[in-house]
Amino acid sequence: MSSSRMHLLIILFLFLYEIEKLKLQSLSLLFMRNKQKIDICLSPSIIDLFDLSSKKVIIIDVFRATSAMCVFLNNGGNQVIPVSTIEEANKYKACNKINDYRYLVAAERNGAIVPGFDLGNSPLLYHDKNFNGHALVITTTNGTLAIEKSKELASGMLLASFLNASAIVNYILSSIKEDVLIVCSGWKGQVCVEDLLLAGLLSKEILLDNRFYANSDSVLLANHMYDLAKSNLFEFLIDSAYRKRMNLDEDVKYCLQKDIMSIVPIWAQKNIEPFSNSGYFYLV
Protein backbone atom coordinates (compact mmCIF):
# COMPACT_ATOMS: atom_id res chain seq x y z
CA MET A 1 0.00 0.00 0.00
CA SER A 2 1.40 3.42 -0.93
CA SER A 3 2.21 5.89 1.80
CA SER A 4 -0.49 8.37 0.65
CA ARG A 5 -3.16 5.63 0.76
CA MET A 6 -2.00 4.69 4.21
CA HIS A 7 -2.37 8.34 5.27
CA LEU A 8 -5.87 8.47 3.83
CA LEU A 9 -6.83 5.31 5.68
CA ILE A 10 -5.49 6.67 8.98
CA ILE A 11 -7.41 9.92 8.46
CA LEU A 12 -10.59 7.95 7.63
CA PHE A 13 -10.10 5.80 10.75
CA LEU A 14 -9.61 8.88 12.98
CA PHE A 15 -12.67 10.50 11.40
CA LEU A 16 -14.85 7.45 12.09
CA TYR A 17 -13.43 7.19 15.62
CA GLU A 18 -14.41 10.82 16.37
CA ILE A 19 -17.92 10.21 14.96
CA GLU A 20 -18.33 7.18 17.25
CA LYS A 21 -17.17 9.23 20.24
CA LEU A 22 -19.72 11.95 19.44
CA LYS A 23 -22.46 9.32 19.10
CA LEU A 24 -21.55 7.89 22.49
CA GLN A 25 -21.58 11.35 24.10
CA SER A 26 -25.00 12.15 22.60
CA LEU A 27 -26.33 8.82 23.72
CA SER A 28 -25.14 9.34 27.29
CA LEU A 29 -26.62 12.88 27.27
CA LEU A 30 -29.93 11.46 26.07
CA PHE A 31 -29.72 8.79 28.71
CA MET A 32 -29.12 11.38 31.45
CA ARG A 33 -31.93 13.59 30.14
CA ASN A 34 -34.38 10.87 31.05
CA LYS A 35 -33.00 10.61 34.55
CA GLN A 36 -33.50 12.81 37.59
CA LYS A 37 -30.48 14.81 38.65
CA ILE A 38 -29.36 15.07 42.23
CA ASP A 39 -27.05 17.85 43.33
CA ILE A 40 -25.88 19.46 46.56
CA CYS A 41 -25.69 23.18 47.30
CA LEU A 42 -22.96 23.44 49.93
CA SER A 43 -24.14 26.73 51.44
CA PRO A 44 -27.07 29.15 51.03
CA SER A 45 -24.47 31.72 49.84
CA ILE A 46 -24.25 29.95 46.49
CA ILE A 47 -27.90 28.98 46.07
CA ASP A 48 -28.32 31.60 43.32
CA LEU A 49 -26.11 29.42 41.09
CA PHE A 50 -28.90 26.84 40.88
CA ASP A 51 -32.14 27.05 38.94
CA LEU A 52 -34.59 26.00 41.65
CA SER A 53 -37.77 26.34 39.60
CA SER A 54 -37.96 22.72 38.53
CA LYS A 55 -36.31 21.24 41.62
CA LYS A 56 -37.46 19.64 44.82
CA VAL A 57 -35.26 21.09 47.55
CA ILE A 58 -34.16 19.20 50.68
CA ILE A 59 -33.07 21.57 53.44
CA ILE A 60 -30.61 20.31 56.05
CA ASP A 61 -29.20 21.98 59.13
CA VAL A 62 -28.05 19.05 61.23
CA PHE A 63 -26.92 21.17 64.22
CA ARG A 64 -29.71 21.96 64.94
CA ALA A 65 -32.57 23.65 63.13
CA THR A 66 -33.95 20.91 60.90
CA SER A 67 -33.36 18.28 63.60
CA ALA A 68 -35.41 20.32 66.10
CA MET A 69 -38.19 20.95 63.55
CA CYS A 70 -38.41 17.23 62.78
CA VAL A 71 -38.71 16.43 66.50
CA PHE A 72 -41.41 19.10 66.94
CA LEU A 73 -43.49 17.75 64.03
CA ASN A 74 -42.92 14.15 65.09
CA ASN A 75 -44.28 15.01 68.53
CA GLY A 76 -47.60 16.20 67.18
CA GLY A 77 -46.87 19.77 66.06
CA ASN A 78 -48.88 20.56 62.95
CA GLN A 79 -47.07 23.52 61.43
CA VAL A 80 -43.61 25.06 61.44
CA ILE A 81 -43.43 28.68 60.33
CA PRO A 82 -39.79 29.51 59.66
CA VAL A 83 -39.04 33.24 59.70
CA SER A 84 -35.75 34.98 58.95
CA THR A 85 -35.64 37.74 61.53
CA ILE A 86 -36.10 38.20 65.26
CA GLU A 87 -38.53 41.05 64.40
CA GLU A 88 -40.85 38.66 62.56
CA ALA A 89 -40.64 36.13 65.40
CA ASN A 90 -41.54 38.95 67.82
CA LYS A 91 -44.65 39.79 65.78
CA TYR A 92 -45.93 36.25 66.30
CA LYS A 93 -45.18 36.55 70.03
CA ALA A 94 -47.25 39.73 70.11
CA CYS A 95 -50.11 37.88 68.33
CA ASN A 96 -50.25 35.44 71.23
CA LYS A 97 -51.43 38.24 73.49
CA ILE A 98 -54.31 39.30 71.28
CA ASN A 99 -55.23 36.10 69.52
CA ASP A 100 -57.01 32.92 70.40
CA TYR A 101 -54.57 30.87 68.35
CA ARG A 102 -51.28 30.57 70.23
CA TYR A 103 -47.89 30.09 68.61
CA LEU A 104 -44.81 28.61 70.21
CA VAL A 105 -42.09 31.03 69.21
CA ALA A 106 -38.41 30.00 69.05
CA ALA A 107 -35.39 32.14 68.26
CA GLU A 108 -31.74 31.15 68.17
CA ARG A 109 -28.67 33.17 67.27
CA ASN A 110 -25.07 31.93 67.55
CA GLY A 111 -26.11 28.78 69.37
CA ALA A 112 -28.06 30.44 72.18
CA ILE A 113 -31.76 31.17 72.77
CA VAL A 114 -32.39 34.86 72.03
CA PRO A 115 -33.31 36.65 75.30
CA GLY A 116 -37.09 36.95 75.65
CA PHE A 117 -37.82 33.64 73.85
CA ASP A 118 -38.49 30.33 75.56
CA LEU A 119 -37.29 28.02 72.82
CA GLY A 120 -34.26 27.80 70.57
CA ASN A 121 -33.06 25.15 68.13
CA SER A 122 -31.99 22.38 70.53
CA PRO A 123 -33.98 19.23 69.76
CA LEU A 124 -33.68 18.33 73.46
CA LEU A 125 -36.13 21.17 74.16
CA TYR A 126 -38.69 19.49 71.89
CA HIS A 127 -38.01 15.88 72.82
CA ASP A 128 -40.53 13.93 74.93
CA LYS A 129 -43.20 16.63 74.70
CA ASN A 130 -46.62 16.59 73.13
CA PHE A 131 -47.20 19.42 70.65
CA ASN A 132 -50.60 18.26 69.42
CA GLY A 133 -52.28 21.02 67.47
CA HIS A 134 -49.48 23.53 68.01
CA ALA A 135 -47.66 25.72 65.52
CA LEU A 136 -43.99 26.58 65.92
CA VAL A 137 -42.63 29.92 64.68
CA ILE A 138 -38.86 29.65 64.51
CA THR A 139 -35.87 31.74 63.43
CA THR A 140 -32.32 30.39 63.56
CA THR A 141 -28.86 31.58 62.53
CA ASN A 142 -28.55 29.32 59.51
CA GLY A 143 -31.40 26.88 58.91
CA THR A 144 -34.24 29.31 58.33
CA LEU A 145 -32.13 31.36 55.89
CA ALA A 146 -31.83 28.40 53.51
CA ILE A 147 -35.60 27.85 53.75
CA GLU A 148 -36.26 31.55 53.13
CA LYS A 149 -34.05 31.55 50.03
CA SER A 150 -35.75 28.44 48.61
CA LYS A 151 -39.39 28.98 49.41
CA GLU A 152 -40.25 31.37 46.60
CA LEU A 153 -38.26 29.57 43.94
CA ALA A 154 -38.25 25.84 44.49
CA SER A 155 -41.00 23.57 43.23
CA GLY A 156 -41.21 22.03 46.68
CA MET A 157 -39.28 21.64 49.89
CA LEU A 158 -38.59 18.93 52.46
CA LEU A 159 -36.77 19.11 55.77
CA ALA A 160 -34.19 16.42 56.51
CA SER A 161 -32.08 15.42 59.48
CA PHE A 162 -30.26 12.23 60.43
CA LEU A 163 -33.33 11.50 62.58
CA ASN A 164 -35.57 11.02 59.53
CA ALA A 165 -32.98 10.30 56.81
CA SER A 166 -34.43 7.03 55.48
CA ALA A 167 -37.99 8.40 55.52
CA ILE A 168 -36.79 11.27 53.30
CA VAL A 169 -34.97 8.88 50.94
CA ASN A 170 -38.04 6.63 50.67
CA TYR A 171 -40.30 9.60 50.02
CA ILE A 172 -37.97 10.94 47.27
CA LEU A 173 -37.78 7.53 45.61
CA SER A 174 -41.50 6.86 45.79
CA SER A 175 -43.05 10.26 45.14
CA ILE A 176 -40.66 12.74 43.52
CA LYS A 177 -40.44 13.07 39.76
CA GLU A 178 -38.34 16.26 39.62
CA ASP A 179 -34.61 16.85 40.02
CA VAL A 180 -33.50 17.08 43.64
CA LEU A 181 -31.23 19.69 45.23
CA ILE A 182 -29.97 19.15 48.78
CA VAL A 183 -29.28 22.54 50.38
CA CYS A 184 -26.84 22.58 53.29
CA SER A 185 -27.46 25.43 55.71
CA GLY A 186 -23.81 25.67 56.73
CA TRP A 187 -22.57 28.18 59.25
CA LYS A 188 -22.92 31.89 58.44
CA GLY A 189 -22.49 31.27 54.73
CA GLN A 190 -19.60 28.83 55.10
CA VAL A 191 -19.67 25.11 54.41
CA CYS A 192 -19.96 22.89 57.48
CA VAL A 193 -19.01 19.26 57.66
CA GLU A 194 -22.04 17.84 59.51
CA ASP A 195 -24.45 19.06 56.81
CA LEU A 196 -22.14 17.66 54.14
CA LEU A 197 -22.19 14.26 55.88
CA LEU A 198 -25.99 14.09 55.87
CA ALA A 199 -26.03 15.30 52.25
CA GLY A 200 -23.60 12.46 51.50
CA LEU A 201 -25.82 9.86 53.18
CA LEU A 202 -28.98 11.08 51.41
CA SER A 203 -27.42 11.42 47.94
CA LYS A 204 -25.67 8.06 48.26
CA GLU A 205 -28.91 6.25 49.08
CA ILE A 206 -30.91 8.10 46.43
CA LEU A 207 -28.26 7.28 43.80
CA LEU A 208 -28.67 3.56 44.53
CA ASP A 209 -31.85 3.92 42.46
CA ASN A 210 -30.67 4.30 38.90
CA ARG A 211 -33.46 6.68 38.00
CA PHE A 212 -31.11 9.27 39.54
CA TYR A 213 -27.72 10.54 38.41
CA ALA A 214 -25.20 13.11 39.66
CA ASN A 215 -22.39 14.90 37.88
CA SER A 216 -21.22 17.43 40.43
CA ASP A 217 -18.15 17.52 42.61
CA SER A 218 -20.27 18.48 45.62
CA VAL A 219 -21.96 15.07 45.47
CA LEU A 220 -18.58 13.39 45.01
CA LEU A 221 -17.19 15.20 48.08
CA ALA A 222 -20.23 14.47 50.23
CA ASN A 223 -20.22 10.77 49.32
CA HIS A 224 -16.53 10.35 50.10
CA MET A 225 -16.82 12.22 53.38
CA TYR A 226 -19.82 10.18 54.50
CA ASP A 227 -17.97 6.95 53.71
CA LEU A 228 -15.04 8.14 55.83
CA ALA A 229 -17.24 9.16 58.75
CA LYS A 230 -20.11 6.70 58.83
CA SER A 231 -18.65 4.15 61.23
CA ASN A 232 -18.60 6.78 64.02
CA LEU A 233 -20.06 10.16 63.12
CA PHE A 234 -19.65 11.55 66.65
CA GLU A 235 -15.97 10.66 66.78
CA PHE A 236 -15.36 11.90 63.23
CA LEU A 237 -16.80 15.31 64.09
CA ILE A 238 -14.43 15.84 67.02
CA ASP A 239 -12.31 18.19 64.88
CA SER A 240 -15.28 19.96 63.31
CA ALA A 241 -15.79 23.68 63.78
CA TYR A 242 -19.18 23.12 65.46
CA ARG A 243 -17.88 20.78 68.14
CA LYS A 244 -14.89 23.01 68.77
CA ARG A 245 -17.04 26.16 68.90
CA MET A 246 -19.96 24.79 70.90
CA ASN A 247 -20.06 22.80 74.10
CA LEU A 248 -23.15 20.85 73.12
CA ASP A 249 -22.19 17.18 73.02
CA GLU A 250 -25.64 16.02 74.20
CA ASP A 251 -27.32 17.89 71.35
CA VAL A 252 -24.74 16.60 68.89
CA LYS A 253 -25.29 12.99 69.99
CA TYR A 254 -29.05 13.43 69.73
CA CYS A 255 -28.89 14.92 66.24
CA LEU A 256 -26.64 12.12 64.93
CA GLN A 257 -29.15 9.35 65.70
CA LYS A 258 -30.15 7.82 62.38
CA ASP A 259 -33.80 6.99 61.59
CA ILE A 260 -35.44 7.38 64.97
CA MET A 261 -38.55 8.77 63.27
CA SER A 262 -40.35 8.53 59.95
CA ILE A 263 -41.68 12.05 59.67
CA VAL A 264 -41.45 13.75 56.25
CA PRO A 265 -41.91 17.51 56.71
CA ILE A 266 -43.19 18.97 53.45
CA TRP A 267 -43.54 22.62 52.55
CA ALA A 268 -47.09 23.68 51.71
CA GLN A 269 -46.79 27.07 50.06
CA LYS A 270 -49.88 28.91 51.18
CA ASN A 271 -52.41 26.85 53.03
CA ILE A 272 -52.10 24.93 56.23
CA GLU A 273 -52.37 21.44 54.85
CA PRO A 274 -54.15 18.81 56.91
CA PHE A 275 -52.28 15.99 58.48
CA SER A 276 -52.15 13.26 55.93
CA ASN A 277 -52.66 9.58 56.64
CA SER A 278 -49.46 8.75 54.88
CA GLY A 279 -47.57 10.16 57.83
CA TYR A 280 -46.43 13.47 56.42
CA PHE A 281 -46.64 16.75 58.19
CA TYR A 282 -46.72 20.13 56.59
CA LEU A 283 -45.05 23.45 57.12
CA VAL A 284 -46.80 26.63 56.22
Added chain:
Amino acid sequence: MSSSRMHLLIILFLFLYEIEKLKLQSLSLLFMRNKQKIDICLSPSIIDLFDLSSKKVIIIDVFRATSAMCVFLNNGGNQVIPVSTIEEANKYKACNKINDYRYLVAAERNGAIVPGFDLGNSPLLYHDKNFNGHALVITTTNGTLAIEKSKELASGMLLASFLNASAIVNYILSSIKEDVLIVCSGWKGQVCVEDLLLAGLLSKEILLDNRFYANSDSVLLANHMYDLAKSNLFEFLIDSAYRKRMNLDEDVKYCLQKDIMSIVPIWAQKNIEPFSNSGYFYLV
Protein backbone atom coordinates in the same frame (compact mmCIF):
# COMPACT_ATOMS: atom_id res chain seq x y z
CA MET B 1 -22.38 16.62 106.87
CA SER B 2 -25.82 18.18 106.59
CA SER B 3 -27.69 18.08 103.30
CA SER B 4 -27.62 21.90 102.87
CA ARG B 5 -23.84 21.95 103.42
CA MET B 6 -23.46 19.19 100.88
CA HIS B 7 -25.50 21.28 98.41
CA LEU B 8 -23.31 24.31 99.04
CA LEU B 9 -20.17 22.25 98.48
CA ILE B 10 -21.52 20.86 95.21
CA ILE B 11 -22.43 24.37 94.02
CA LEU B 12 -18.94 25.62 94.97
CA PHE B 13 -17.33 22.71 93.15
CA LEU B 14 -19.39 23.36 89.99
CA PHE B 15 -18.55 27.07 90.22
CA LEU B 16 -14.79 26.39 90.45
CA TYR B 17 -15.05 23.84 87.63
CA GLU B 18 -16.68 26.42 85.34
CA ILE B 19 -13.99 28.98 86.26
CA GLU B 20 -11.26 26.48 85.33
CA LYS B 21 -12.99 25.77 82.02
CA LEU B 22 -13.17 29.49 81.23
CA LYS B 23 -9.48 29.86 82.09
CA LEU B 24 -8.59 27.01 79.75
CA GLN B 25 -10.69 28.52 76.96
CA SER B 26 -9.05 31.94 77.40
CA LEU B 27 -5.62 30.33 77.44
CA SER B 28 -6.29 28.45 74.23
CA LEU B 29 -7.67 31.65 72.62
CA LEU B 30 -4.55 33.51 73.69
CA PHE B 31 -2.43 30.68 72.35
CA MET B 32 -4.24 30.81 69.00
CA ARG B 33 -3.98 34.58 68.85
CA ASN B 34 -0.21 34.26 68.68
CA LYS B 35 -0.46 31.79 65.84
CA GLN B 36 -1.14 32.34 62.17
CA LYS B 37 -4.49 31.11 60.94
CA ILE B 38 -4.88 29.13 57.76
CA ASP B 39 -8.25 28.85 56.08
CA ILE B 40 -9.66 27.80 52.70
CA CYS B 41 -12.24 29.69 50.65
CA LEU B 42 -13.92 26.96 48.60
CA SER B 43 -15.11 29.22 45.78
CA PRO B 44 -14.76 32.89 44.75
CA SER B 45 -18.56 33.15 45.26
CA ILE B 46 -18.05 33.20 49.04
CA ILE B 47 -14.85 35.26 49.19
CA ASP B 48 -16.79 38.23 50.63
CA LEU B 49 -17.24 36.21 53.84
CA PHE B 50 -13.52 36.60 54.58
CA ASP B 51 -11.69 39.70 55.73
CA LEU B 52 -8.78 39.68 53.27
CA SER B 53 -7.11 42.87 54.47
CA SER B 54 -4.66 41.18 56.81
CA LYS B 55 -4.29 37.95 54.85
CA LYS B 56 -1.87 36.54 52.35
CA VAL B 57 -3.98 34.87 49.68
CA ILE B 58 -2.95 31.76 47.73
CA ILE B 59 -4.89 31.42 44.48
CA ILE B 60 -5.35 27.96 42.99
CA ASP B 61 -7.00 26.86 39.76
CA VAL B 62 -5.46 23.45 39.16
CA PHE B 63 -7.24 22.85 35.82
CA ARG B 64 -5.67 24.95 34.43
CA ALA B 65 -5.12 28.67 34.93
CA THR B 66 -2.61 28.78 37.79
CA SER B 67 -0.79 25.71 36.43
CA ALA B 68 -0.33 27.43 33.05
CA MET B 69 0.79 30.71 34.67
CA CYS B 70 3.37 28.84 36.77
CA VAL B 71 4.75 27.13 33.64
CA PHE B 72 4.91 30.46 31.78
CA LEU B 73 6.82 32.17 34.60
CA ASN B 74 9.06 29.16 35.12
CA ASN B 75 10.01 29.31 31.44
CA GLY B 76 11.33 32.84 31.65
CA GLY B 77 8.17 34.96 31.44
CA ASN B 78 8.55 38.04 33.62
CA GLN B 79 4.98 39.18 34.14
CA VAL B 80 1.47 37.78 34.12
CA ILE B 81 -1.32 40.32 33.76
CA PRO B 82 -4.59 38.59 34.67
CA VAL B 83 -7.66 40.39 33.31
CA SER B 84 -11.32 39.49 33.87
CA THR B 85 -12.86 40.13 30.48
CA ILE B 86 -12.25 39.27 26.82
CA GLU B 87 -12.61 43.02 26.10
CA GLU B 88 -9.64 43.86 28.33
CA ALA B 89 -7.59 41.07 26.74
CA ASN B 90 -8.49 42.49 23.31
CA LYS B 91 -7.20 45.93 24.32
CA TYR B 92 -3.78 44.42 25.02
CA LYS B 93 -3.91 42.65 21.63
CA ALA B 94 -4.63 46.00 19.98
CA CYS B 95 -1.63 47.51 21.82
CA ASN B 96 0.61 45.00 20.11
CA LYS B 97 -0.10 46.64 16.78
CA ILE B 98 0.85 50.14 17.88
CA ASN B 99 3.44 49.47 20.56
CA ASP B 100 7.03 48.36 20.69
CA TYR B 101 6.39 46.21 23.73
CA ARG B 102 4.54 43.05 22.71
CA TYR B 103 2.22 41.06 24.95
CA LEU B 104 1.31 37.41 24.59
CA VAL B 105 -2.45 37.42 25.02
CA ALA B 106 -4.36 34.34 26.16
CA ALA B 107 -8.12 33.89 26.56
CA GLU B 108 -10.05 30.81 27.61
CA ARG B 109 -13.75 30.27 28.16
CA ASN B 110 -15.40 26.94 28.96
CA GLY B 111 -12.21 25.02 28.35
CA ALA B 112 -11.48 26.31 24.83
CA ILE B 113 -9.28 29.06 23.41
CA VAL B 114 -11.49 32.07 22.57
CA PRO B 115 -11.52 32.55 18.75
CA GLY B 116 -9.00 35.19 17.72
CA PHE B 117 -6.52 34.35 20.50
CA ASP B 118 -3.46 32.11 20.11
CA LEU B 119 -3.19 30.90 23.68
CA GLY B 120 -5.56 29.54 26.32
CA ASN B 121 -4.95 28.02 29.74
CA SER B 122 -3.45 24.67 28.79
CA PRO B 123 0.01 24.36 30.38
CA LEU B 124 1.02 22.19 27.41
CA LEU B 125 0.92 25.36 25.29
CA TYR B 126 3.52 26.94 27.58
CA HIS B 127 5.67 23.91 28.22
CA ASP B 128 9.14 23.61 26.63
CA LYS B 129 9.12 27.18 25.37
CA ASN B 130 11.33 30.12 26.27
CA PHE B 131 9.39 33.21 27.32
CA ASN B 132 12.40 35.32 28.32
CA GLY B 133 11.39 38.92 28.78
CA HIS B 134 7.76 38.35 27.78
CA ALA B 135 4.56 39.40 29.49
CA LEU B 136 1.43 37.25 29.40
CA VAL B 137 -2.02 38.86 29.48
CA ILE B 138 -4.54 36.17 30.36
CA THR B 139 -8.27 35.83 31.02
CA THR B 140 -9.84 32.51 32.00
CA THR B 141 -13.28 31.27 33.06
CA ASN B 142 -12.42 30.80 36.72
CA GLY B 143 -8.82 31.48 37.72
CA THR B 144 -8.58 35.14 36.86
CA LEU B 145 -11.87 35.91 38.65
CA ALA B 146 -10.44 34.78 42.00
CA ILE B 147 -7.35 36.94 41.37
CA GLU B 148 -9.53 39.92 40.41
CA LYS B 149 -11.59 39.59 43.60
CA SER B 150 -8.49 39.36 45.80
CA LYS B 151 -6.13 41.88 44.29
CA GLU B 152 -7.63 45.04 45.79
CA LEU B 153 -8.26 43.56 49.20
CA ALA B 154 -5.61 41.03 50.16
CA SER B 155 -2.33 42.01 51.74
CA GLY B 156 -0.57 39.87 49.13
CA MET B 157 -1.14 37.07 46.67
CA LEU B 158 0.68 33.95 45.49
CA LEU B 159 -0.21 31.55 42.69
CA ALA B 160 -0.07 27.83 43.46
CA SER B 161 -0.40 24.63 41.50
CA PHE B 162 0.66 21.04 42.15
CA LEU B 163 3.68 21.88 39.96
CA ASN B 164 5.11 24.29 42.56
CA ALA B 165 3.32 23.11 45.73
CA SER B 166 6.39 22.58 47.96
CA ALA B 167 7.96 25.86 46.82
CA ILE B 168 4.78 27.66 47.94
CA VAL B 169 4.76 25.85 51.29
CA ASN B 170 8.42 26.67 51.89
CA TYR B 171 7.88 30.30 50.98
CA ILE B 172 4.87 30.57 53.35
CA LEU B 173 6.80 28.97 56.19
CA SER B 174 9.95 31.05 55.69
CA SER B 175 8.58 34.45 54.73
CA ILE B 176 4.93 34.96 55.63
CA LYS B 177 3.94 36.44 58.98
CA GLU B 178 0.25 37.03 58.22
CA ASP B 179 -2.75 34.67 58.24
CA VAL B 180 -3.09 32.66 55.05
CA LEU B 181 -6.24 32.13 52.97
CA ILE B 182 -6.20 29.57 50.16
CA VAL B 183 -8.75 30.58 47.51
CA CYS B 184 -10.05 27.82 45.24
CA SER B 185 -11.17 29.09 41.85
CA GLY B 186 -13.76 26.34 41.43
CA TRP B 187 -15.96 26.07 38.35
CA LYS B 188 -18.37 28.92 37.64
CA GLY B 189 -18.85 29.65 41.30
CA GLN B 190 -19.17 26.00 42.36
CA VAL B 191 -16.68 24.03 44.41
CA CYS B 192 -14.45 21.67 42.43
CA VAL B 193 -12.59 18.72 43.82
CA GLU B 194 -9.18 19.20 42.18
CA ASP B 195 -8.75 22.65 43.78
CA LEU B 196 -9.86 21.23 47.11
CA LEU B 197 -7.21 18.49 46.83
CA LEU B 198 -4.41 21.00 46.27
CA ALA B 199 -5.79 23.16 49.09
CA GLY B 200 -5.66 20.02 51.25
CA LEU B 201 -2.03 19.30 50.36
CA LEU B 202 -0.92 22.90 50.99
CA SER B 203 -2.82 23.36 54.27
CA LYS B 204 -1.69 19.96 55.55
CA GLU B 205 1.97 20.76 54.96
CA ILE B 206 1.68 24.30 56.35
CA LEU B 207 -0.05 22.97 59.49
CA LEU B 208 2.92 20.68 60.18
CA ASP B 209 4.60 23.87 61.39
CA ASN B 210 2.93 24.64 64.69
CA ARG B 211 3.14 28.38 64.13
CA PHE B 212 -0.07 27.77 62.14
CA TYR B 213 -3.55 26.67 63.24
CA ALA B 214 -6.89 26.03 61.54
CA ASN B 215 -10.40 25.89 62.93
CA SER B 216 -12.56 25.68 59.84
CA ASP B 217 -14.45 22.77 58.30
CA SER B 218 -13.12 23.70 54.85
CA VAL B 219 -9.60 22.81 56.02
CA LEU B 220 -10.91 19.61 57.62
CA LEU B 221 -12.64 18.59 54.36
CA ALA B 222 -9.65 19.43 52.19
CA ASN B 223 -7.27 17.49 54.44
CA HIS B 224 -9.46 14.37 54.48
CA MET B 225 -10.01 14.49 50.73
CA TYR B 226 -6.30 14.87 50.02
CA ASP B 227 -5.51 11.90 52.28
CA LEU B 228 -8.05 9.82 50.35
CA ALA B 229 -6.72 10.83 46.96
CA LYS B 230 -2.99 11.27 47.37
CA SER B 231 -1.87 7.78 46.37
CA ASN B 232 -3.25 8.30 42.85
CA LEU B 233 -4.71 11.73 42.14
CA PHE B 234 -5.37 10.97 38.46
CA GLU B 235 -7.34 7.83 39.27
CA PHE B 236 -9.20 9.53 42.13
CA LEU B 237 -10.40 12.30 39.81
CA ILE B 238 -11.95 9.88 37.32
CA ASP B 239 -15.43 10.71 38.72
CA SER B 240 -14.78 14.43 38.99
CA ALA B 241 -16.91 16.90 37.05
CA TYR B 242 -13.85 18.26 35.21
CA ARG B 243 -12.71 14.89 33.87
CA LYS B 244 -16.26 13.97 32.92
CA ARG B 245 -16.89 17.34 31.26
CA MET B 246 -13.55 17.74 29.48
CA ASN B 247 -11.60 15.36 27.30
CA LEU B 248 -8.24 16.65 28.47
CA ASP B 249 -6.40 13.77 30.10
CA GLU B 250 -2.98 14.96 28.90
CA ASP B 251 -3.54 18.36 30.51
CA VAL B 252 -4.88 16.73 33.67
CA LYS B 253 -1.81 14.48 33.95
CA TYR B 254 0.50 17.43 33.40
CA CYS B 255 -1.23 19.57 36.06
CA LEU B 256 -1.10 16.79 38.67
CA GLN B 257 2.71 16.51 38.62
CA LYS B 258 3.94 17.51 42.05
CA ASP B 259 6.95 19.81 42.52
CA ILE B 260 8.41 19.88 39.03
CA MET B 261 9.36 23.54 39.52
CA SER B 262 10.27 25.88 42.35
CA ILE B 263 8.74 29.07 41.04
CA VAL B 264 6.85 31.27 43.55
CA PRO B 265 4.67 33.72 41.62
CA ILE B 266 4.07 36.76 43.81
CA TRP B 267 1.68 39.60 43.16
CA ALA B 268 3.38 42.99 42.90
CA GLN B 269 0.60 45.51 43.09
CA LYS B 270 1.75 48.29 40.82
CA ASN B 271 5.25 48.01 39.54
CA ILE B 272 6.87 45.41 37.38
CA GLU B 273 9.27 43.92 39.86
CA PRO B 274 12.64 42.68 38.65
CA PHE B 275 13.49 39.02 38.63
CA SER B 276 14.88 38.25 42.04
CA ASN B 277 17.85 36.02 42.73
CA SER B 278 15.83 34.02 45.19
CA GLY B 279 13.89 32.53 42.30
CA TYR B 280 10.59 34.38 42.60
CA PHE B 281 8.79 35.91 39.74
CA TYR B 282 6.27 38.66 39.94
CA LEU B 283 2.92 39.39 38.45
CA VAL B 284 1.94 42.92 37.74
